[in-house]
Structure formats: C-alpha cells, structure tokens
Amino acid sequence: MARHAIGLDIGGTKVAGAVVAEDGTVVAELTEPTPQTSDAATMTALLLRMTEALREKSSEVTAVGVGAAGTVEWPSGRILWAPNNEYRDWNIRAELEDATGLPAVVDNDANVAGLAEALLGDTLYREMILITVGTGVGSGIVLGGQIYRGPHGFGAELGHIVVDPNGPPCGCGKRGCLEALASGTALTRTGREAAAADPDGLIASLARERGVPVTGQLVTEAAQQGDPVAVELFQTLARWLGIGIATMTTIFELDAVVIGGGVVDTGDLLLTPAREAATEFAYAPQVRPLPPVLPSSFGSDAGKIGAALLALAH
Numbered sequence: 525m526a527r528h529a530i531g532l533d534i535g536g537t538k539v540a541g542a543v544v545a546e547d548g549t550v551v552a553e554l555t556e557p558t559p560q561t562s563d564a565a566t567m568t569a570l571l572l573r574m575t576e577a578l579r580e581k582s583s584e585v586t587a588v589g590v591g592a593a594g595t596v597e598w599p600s601g602r603i604l605w606a607p608n609n610e611y612r613d614w615n616i617r618a619e620l621e622d623a624t625g626l627p628a629v630v631d632n633d634a635n636v637a638g639l640a641e642a643l644l645g646d647t648l649y650r651e652m653i654l655i656t657v658g659t660g661v662g663s664g665i666v667l668g669g670q671i672y673r674g675p676h677g678f679g680a681e682l683g684h685i686v687v688d689p690n691g692p693p694c695g696c697g698k699r700g701c702l703e704a705l706a707s708g709t710a711l712t713r714t715g716r717e718a719a720a721a722d723p724d725g726l727i728a729s730l731a732r733e734r735g736v737p738v739t740g741q742l743v744t745e746a747a748q749q750g751d752p753v754a755v756e757l758f759q760t761l762a763r764w765l766g767i768g769i770a771t772m773t774t775i776f777e778l779d780a781v782v783i784g785g786g787v788v789d790t791g792d793l794l795l796t797p798a799r800e801a802a803t804e805f806a807y808a809p810q811v812r813p814l815p816p817v818l819p820s821s822f823g824s825d826a827g828k829i830g831a832a833l834l835a836l837a838h
Contacts, residue, residue, distance in 0.1 A: 526545045526546050526547070526584065527545070527546055527584060527586050527836060528543050528544065528545055528546075528551060528582045528584040528585045528586065528832075529543075529544055529585060529586060529587040529588065529589055529832040529833070529835040529836045530542070530543055530544075530575055530578045530579070530585055530587070530588045530626075530832060530835070531544050531590075531591070531636075531827070531828035531829055531830070531831035531832030531833075531835070532571055532574060532575070532588070532589070532590045532591070532828065532831060533590075533591045533633055533636070533637075533827030533828040533831060534558070534567070534571075534590065534591065534592040534593060534609070534633060535558060535593055535633065535658060535659060535827075536558060536593060536608040536609065536658065536659030536660060536709075537557065537558055537658075537659055538555055538556065538557055538558055539555065539556045539557075539558055539567075539570060539571070539574065540553070540554075540555045540824070540825075540827065540828045541553060541554050541555070541556075541574045541575075541577075541578055541828060542554075542578070542825070542828040542829065542832065543578050543581055543582045543832075544828070544829050544832030544833065546833075546836055547644075548640065548643075548644040548829055548833065550825065550828075550829065551581065551582055552578060552581035552582060553828070554574060554577060554578065556570060556574060558609070561610065562609040562610045562611060563610045563611055563612075564611045564612065564613075564614035564616070567609075567611055567614070567616075568614075568616065568619050571590070571616070571620065572620070572623050572624070575588060575620070575624055576624075579624075585626070586626070586627075586836070587626055587627045587628065587629070587832075587835035587836060587838075588620055588624060588626050588627075588628040588629075588835055589628070589629050589630075589631075589636065589830075589831035589832050589833070589834045589835030589836075590616060590617075590620070590628065590629070590630040590631070590831055591631060591632065591633035591634075591635065591636035591637065591827045591828070591830060591831040591834075592606070592616070592630060592631075592632065592633055593606050593607075593608060593609060593632075593633050593659075593660065593662065594606025594607070594609060594611070594632070595632075595678055595681075596630055596631055596632045596635075596677055596678075597676060597677050597678075598631060598673050598676065598677025599629070599677070599838075600615075600617065601615070601616060601617025601618070601628065601629060601630030601631075602614065602615045602616070602617065602630075603616060603630065607660065607684075607694065607695035607696040607703070608659050608660050608695050608709070616630055617629065617630045627835070627838070628835065629831075629834050629835050631671070631673075631677070631831070631834060632662070632664070632673075632677070632680070633656070633662060633827050633831075634654060634655075634656045634662030634663050634664040634680070634827075635664040635671050635673065635680065635830075636664070636671075636826075636827055636830030636831040636833075636834050637654055637656060637662075637664055637784055637820075637822075637826035637827040637830050638652070638653070638654035638664025638665065638666050638671065638782075638826075638830070639664065639666065639671055639830040639833060639834060640822055640826045640827075640829040640830030640833060641654050641666075641782050641784070641820055641821060641822065641826055641830075642654075642666040642669065643669075643833060644821070644822075644829070644833075645782070645820070645821035645822070646821045647780070649666070649778075649779040649780045649782075650666070650667075650668055650669045650779065651666070651667055651668070651776070651777065651778050651779045652665075652666050652778055652779050652780045652781070652782060652815075653665045653666070653680075653682075653772055653776070653778060653781055653782070654666075654782045654783075654784055654820065654826070655682060655765070655768070655769065655772075655781065655782070655783050655784070655785075656783075656784045656785040656827075657706065657707060657708070657765065657783065657784070657785040657786070657787040657788060657794075658707065658708055658785035658786050658787065659707060659708050659709055660683050660695070660703045660707050660708075660709065661682060661683030661702050661703040661706055661707045661765075661768070662682070662683055662785075663680050663681070663682035663683065663772075664680060665679070665680045665776070667776075682702060682768055682771075682772060683701060683702050683703035683707070684696050684698065684701045684702070684703060685701065685702055685768065685771060686698060686699070686700045686701055686702075687700060687701070687702050687705065687764060687767055687768060687771075688700035688705065691704055691705055692704045692705070692710070692713065695709070702764060702765070702767075702768040705761070705764040706761050706762075706764040706765040706768065707740075707761075708739075708740035708741070708785075708786065708787060709740065710740075710761060711740030711743050711744065711757060711758070711761055711787075712738065712740040712743070714743075714757045714760070714761075715727055715738045715739070715740060715742065715743035715754070715757060716737070716738045718743075718754075718757060719731060719738045722753065725751070725753055726746045726749065726751040726753070726754065727742065727743055727746050727751065727753060727754055730742055730745065730746060740787075741786075743758070744758065744787065744790055747790070747793060748790060748793065755793070758790070758793055758794065761787075761794075762793075762794050762795075762796075762797035762798040762801070763797055763798070763800075763801045764801075765783075765794070765798045765801070766797065766798040766799065766800065766801025766802040766803075766804070766805070766817075767801055767802075767805050769781050769798065769801075769802040769817060770801065770802045770803075770804070770805035770806050770807070771805075773802065773806060773807075773814065773815055774806070774807040777812070778815040779815060780815050780816050780817075780818055781802070781815050781816070781817045781818070782818050782819070782820050783795065783798070783817065783818070783819055783820060784819075784820035784822070784823065784824075784826050785824070786824055788819050788820060788823070789823065791819070795817060795819065798817060799817045802814070802817055
C-alpha cells in the first residue's frame, strides 16, 4: 500500500487539508475558514479537528505536514510570527505530534507549495521560485531541487521586500512592501478607494447589490467583466508583481518563475502585465535569459500537497 500523509495549508482566509499519496494524488480533502480569532490555541484546536477527520478517511496516514503563512523556524516547526494571522511563538509541530502520535513537519506555506510545483508540476524545475498571490504575497525558492530556507528557516520572504518606500502600510509594519501593493489585500484596499470615488461604477454597484463590502475578489470579478477601472487596478497590481519578479531573477538565475494563489485563476489578466514588467525591469536581458513566468500546475492545492510530500520525505 502507498503511504499517505495529511497536508494542512494555513492561509489568511482558509485552512485547506488533504490526505495525499506519495505520488501527489489527493485521496481526500476538506477546507475550513480561518477563524476570526487566529491565535495559537484556536488554530491548534482547528488543526487537530481537521487531522482527526482526515485520518478517518485513510488508514495509511503515516505523518502530518503543515504549511503556514508566517515566519517558521526550521526544523523545530515553531511559528514565530505572521503578518496576517494572530498566532505568535506557536510550537505547532510539538503540539501535533503529542496529540496525534504521528511525526509532523511544519514549514512556510509558500515553501511547501514550491516543493509540490518543483517535484510534481507540469515541467520539473530544479531552480525555480513559486510566488503565491493571495491574502498576502509569499514565495518559495527551490535551488538544486531543494527548498531554500536559509540557516534558520526564515529566508525567501519576497512579499516583504520594499519596492516603494513611500507606498501603503503593510501588515508587517513597514511601508511599500510588495505584499502591500500586489496582494488580494492590496486589491481590496484599492478597490474600496475606487468604489468611494465612483459610487455608480461597477465595483461599487456589485458590492451594493450583494450587500457586502468591496473585496479583492469582487474587484477581480469586475475586471473579468471588462470594467475599465477594475482592469486598471488589476494591471497595477500585476505590474508591481512583475517588478518583484525582476528583482528575484536579478538575484537568482532560474529555470522558471511560477505564480500560484487564488489571483492566478484570472490567467492572462494577471500574467500578461506581470510578464511585461518582469521583462522591462530585468537585468541585462540581452545576455541573461529571462525565465518563463508560468501559472502553477496545482493552483490553490499546491500548499496542502507540498506539506504532505514534505512530511513523507522527513
């Protein structure tokens, strides 16, 4: 029988879980909203409930892997801090192992998503970066086929490079981070500003019709309908993303840049302006080959699949 592991992917708005086989096949899955109170105790209780529910679906589960947004100490599995969640100094690896009796690993969510893309994506890459665009902007760097973490596990925080020192505040406390300009949270902010400036526009109208506040998802929907204001907001986000990509391809020589997260579902609406900016700001493109900028193979499933694969590997 093939070994199975549970993969749990903690994001700003949802926690996705799955039982995953060694070849990346998802055997069973479930999703829960991230609690409004996302402190360590609340999140531990949620993860344990999800783990037990998933164990009931497979008798072959041998380990648990967690990918979490935030600064994760490797290999201890202690999550020290997260800009968009409330948990702090959370020793989740030890808590999971004590409660379940299973070995566990915990890593940054973009790291594990990048591992899934590198090992099992449509094209296998030994030198690549995965950039996740969701509530925030995360990144996972794979070099030589291995996750790059740095000496303590704190590396590869692309979302918090400063691209505009005079830009909007970020959840991390700085100004002008890539995350503050190129994430779903950023799109929510600019969408609300646009709706306030044009109460009769499509963005404001959609929110009013549904009785909900403007969100990045609603702005995305308006852009997909061709609303010029929403399209401009989306293109601005994508341009900032492309600037971040150019920075990373200047530092590293890569086989590919892979874009994941919920926003990539918009396809060329995001990818075309991001590619254009990545090319515009690339260093020495006349002699350095530009890596392709590609959508992820697994989309929003990459985190839970990668977390399970990491658990099986360790």
